[in-house]
Amino acid sequence: MKIDPVFIWTAFVKLLSALPMTLFITAISVGAGLVIGSIIALLRIYKVPVLQHLAAFYVTFIRGTPMLMHLFLVYFGLPALIDAVSGAFGWTFKSSSVPILVFVLIAFSITAGAYLAEVIRSGILAIDKGQLEAAYAIGMKTPQALWRIVFPQAFAVSLPNLSNSLIGMLHGSTLAFTVTAVEIFAEANIVATTNWKYFESFIAAALLYWGITLLIEKAVAVLEKRINVYNRGGVA
Template identity: 55%
Template sequence: MTIDIPFIWTAFKEISKALPVTLMLTAVPLAAGFFIGLAVALIRMYRVKGLTALANGYVSFLRGTPIIMHVMLIYFGLPMLIDSAAGKLGLQAHSEEIPISVFVLLALSLSAGAYLSEIIRSGILSVSKGQIEAAYSVGMSTFQMMKRIVLPQALAQSIPNLTNIFIGFLHTSSIAFIVSQKELTGAANIVASTNLKFLEAFIAAGLIYWILTILAESVSSFVEKKATAFAKGGVQ
């Protein structure tokens, strides 16, 4: 058995066509998950009555079960709920009209929210209580204190962890292929099956993932350097 080196480049170009879908399946859940995670983190930290137990259960379940299971639960379970509710309410809506990508994005967003809530919470806890007390002493409201003092520092402290989550969900997006979403791994599987060159196709896919990971780490390093310089009041 020999490796067809020229075919790796051919597969690389063909698989790269699925790159926008992979980036969409990574960026959208992380963006939505950030706001979910922020809300959940604040609810748990401030022990909001009636919501704390729900937030704790959400984080525990989503972090304690595989993401592929979340996708399957949403993909198979949510359409049943939608069709059942539509039937009882006499509506004409049908789950078949909803794109598959919506279910995948919802599942990944909920998963991202659980993981990001812990990252955000740990970042907030890293800010010294003295700064929080000083903010209150000069008349800041809790919202102003969080917006101006706590969250900027918490997010700066969390950059490495946020980068890890991005890379993790970049790779996790590959499970979308099981519900017919053609992302990088799915495209690699199609190219491999069509040409019967599985090794070459997956080498090409691996190179694409590796390049994306290197780019993410480079951006993270640059942002972390600037955030550190800003926190210290200097310029680097």
């Protein structure tokens, strides 16, 4: 088998058109996952009756099942639920009016939320309880103490795991092609069908993913350095 270096470059350039979609899916999924994960982590840490058990079940179920399954459950299940509710209330709204991308984002956000919940929970638990007690001593309420004292420190502690989750979701976004969302991997398949040079096309896709991953790692390293300088009392 002969490799066509020229086509690798041609495919790489064409794949750039799908880069915004990949970054959008990754950013929204991780952003929503952070919100979901924070809520789940707090429910478990403060042992909220009933809700803590539901939160624990959510985490164990999502972490114990494949990401592709989450996508299919949402992609096939949510439209059926929407249509059933719409029919019961006599609404004209149908699931067919919802863009496929919305179902992808919901599924990936649910997945990210479960994994990030454990990252956030471990980060919060790593903070000395004396920090929270000191915040209470100067009159702060729990939400204020969490937002101003605990979360910033937990973020610094959890940064390496958060970056791993971000990279994992970037790579997991390739599953969106199974429901016809055109991200980098789907575009690689489309480009390859023009002359059946799948190997070259996937090499181009791999290089693009690798490049994005390197940029994320570099950005996290810079951010971690600035945080460490700040924690030592210096100026970033």
